[in-house]
Amino acid sequence: MLTLQILANGLVLGGLYACIAAGFSLVWGVLNVINILHGSFIVLGGYLAFFGYVKLGIHPFASILIATPLLFALGYAIQRALINRMIAAPVLLTLTLTFGLDLMLSNAMLAAFTADFRKLILEPPLGVATLGPVVMPVDRLVAMILALGLTGLLYLVLSRSRIGRAVVAVRMDREAAALMGVNVKSVYAVTFGLGALMAGASGPLLAMIFPISPLTGPVYLGKAFVICVLGGLGSVPGAMIGGLALGIVESFGTLWFGPEHATTLSFVLLIAILLLRPEGLLGRKGYA
């Protein structure tokens, strides 16, 4: 009975993790940039949902529609103005650059919103759903379904739309894509924008479940690291599998080892996977 409940919790958590990691993985796979800003983007999306609900009465699920275009624009602008200039630089420099940008964004949020942990509480609450022995709050359930839906949508955009095909083409072979007439710089900016958009979408979903604070950004970033390494880089199905796997591992890890070791467990998993299977569970070699 308990096992089923833990499994369900893990799946719900995993769906959200997939949404967190999909954008991060896309940016890493296509641009070869580790976007340290990703965690702060998520928190920013969470704040948009929080203040949208508290001040304007916009339902958090609806505020996704506000957060995504805003975050896309922010990501697009940052990529166009700053990161595109450094795109060919060594790993160390792009990583340090996004780290510096993250310090600025998280400090700005700290100054604007303070470090208080705020919780978005729906009034009236959505209640709980019961399926046999498994009990699950409805808001979590909806958040998971939306998260998986959005991740699936990203997959569709990448595999069906014209710009999506261009992104995939650049990921596979930048030079060849450029020769075929793809504007690589613009594709980079769109990709980074899409990554930020996914972060902006997962922010409101996470805000339904977890408290929001600028200090939680690095936590989400750490999750994204682990999921990317678990699932393999630059592929949406990889992020999906990696996210679900991490959700389940964390849920059972919390049960067996205690909640204080959940983070350690996931990072130890990351290092173990890096050493044993660096291309990830689903990944192919060659995108590093």
Add this chain to the structure above:
Amino acid sequence: MKRDALVAAALCALVALVPLAGEAYWLRLGTTMLMYGVIAMSWNFIGGMAGYPSFAVAAFFGLGAYTGAVAQKLGLPMGLAWCLAGLAALAFAAALGIALLRLRGHYFAIASLVVAEVLRELVNSATDLTGGGMGLNLPLPAMRSVQAQAIFFYYAMLGVAALTFAAMLATVHSRLGFGLRCIQQNESAADMLGVNTTYYKVAAFMLSGVFVGMAGAVYASWVHYIEPPDVFDVLYSVKAIVMVLLGGAGSVFGPLFGAALFLSLEELVWRRFLEVHTGVLGLLIVLLVMFLPKGLLSFSRRLPRASKQP
């Protein structure tokens, strides 16, 4: 090499005179400056010479701080505790290096980044030994005045810094330094030409750990109180990189110069923008990376030529 050593000795003598000025503020600043110097020079072994984007400085620093603190708590004398902290960092770097240095690029960066997080969580949960999130108080050194203590720790940090500098100077002019520069330029080619890359990289990683571990232990004794988020702060790793970038790393004095420059900026910024301190630090990093990225890249070119090597 002789000239560098002489300049360093002169610099060391000059720096050793600072306590004569005696003001507590300058002593504190000087001790911090020397600590930053140790961190920057240590990162230089793996990041500057071998070109591996290591973020493990925070892990070594925290490990050293906690090893030193726990050893003192268990009754070891202070000096021995510091040496033990260095040894612990050295051994940890060796084990970690053997495992992680097979990775390249982003993967190495991320793996080295999360090591500090793992250690912090472990220290946090080992409440019996480390005090966990409550932090750990260190015994006060048996010295009469606060001033005498400040001077003592200043010289202790100076000792660690001098040791680090000597090791860096020796490395740059040795086979090891030559091999590391080969690895930075083209690891596969170096491997093919008979450089034992694994051995060289692990050696560089160990060198980048040992002195940071000692500095961490001295820091712990100096401030008398440590807690996990303080000593396993990822900013130590980032600062090390930024200092080396700032210094331009053109010569063996680059990291030291960068550390001095960075600390001056930090002091000015800290005083003026307490609320947005990290934001301004971020801005500084962004500007530096955007406009002065050559600092790191020009490193290998300005070092001694290959023909001078043994």
